Amino acid sequence: MSGFLVIGATGNVGRHVVARLRDGGGDVRALARRPAAGALPDGVHAVQGDLADPRTLDAALDGVTKVFLLWPFLSAEAAPAVVDALARNARHVVYLSAMSVRDDLKPEENGFWGEIEHLIERSALDWTFLRVGGLAANTLGWADQIRTEGVVRWPYGAAARSLIHERDVAAVAARALLDDGHAGAKYVLTGPEAVTQADQVRLIGEAIGRPVRWEELPPERAREQLLASWGDAAFVDGALGYWATLADRPEPVTHTVEQVTGVPARTFGEWAREHARDFSPA
């Protein structure tokens, strides 16, 4: 049985990847910047490492053949050294990329997700790319407003997104890591339907048993908030520009989750019910 290393193992997606690999009988390690007791499921070993310091990775990768990789930065600056370390040690990487990556564009036109795909493709590694649309977990960014005021102030309420449940991304990742036959695949992963942002907010309200109101925020105000949290103006403007298009042209829906796992992707309503506590007053 392969040794697996899960990078991002404490995050929304990675924690479910870890659980599925462990249930699949794998020898699972979790990369952690600060390994903490009790943070991981039984049977999963934490290994210290930091993607920002690629020299830390060789020890974490000793004995590992397959890796789940996500990239927690908005720049690919450290990625060449990280991909080199993966290629020196492992055989296959399953990389959490983005639906925005297009094969007809040059790598440098595809943002950091595309640059990292390109580095992996040019390495000796086998790879599977999970090109994910928006994660449903992005809406946790509204949780404070919902808890305290019962309102979401955000732009583009009519923008329809096919947000995906983190468990469905993890389910595909686990199949790609546990089974043969996924090398070279570029899976475009979405939820089962496109739901407007205003309807997402309504569904969160239904899940918590309290109405939640949508209040349209001018995009310039959202830009200020996003700049404060993301810092990268080009990335912020790219995101806002993309969301603006989704009112007229809803995000596409794929059925790849079901094709790979045999189970349909979960709806946004299911995601909201599962996360109701995150949006409810303490």
Ligand SMILES: NC(=O)c1ccc[n+]([C@@H]2O[C@H](COP(=O)([O-])OP(=O)(O)OC[C@H]3O[C@@H](n4cnc5c(N)ncnc54)[C@H](OP(=O)(O)O)[C@@H]3O)[C@@H](O)[C@H]2O)c1
């Ligand atoms: N949000 C979207 O709509 C979307 C769309 C497409 C792709 N993606 C990709 O999905 C990823 C987010 O997934 P997620 O929501 O599961 O992540 P998340 O919940 O934000 O968690 C991030 C994980 O990365 C780890 N991490 C952060 N910095 C690290 C470092 N320097 N070295 C090693 N590990 C580090 C964190 O570990 P600790 O903090 O515990 O160390 C944590 O486990 C992003 O990287 C993005 O590229 C997102």
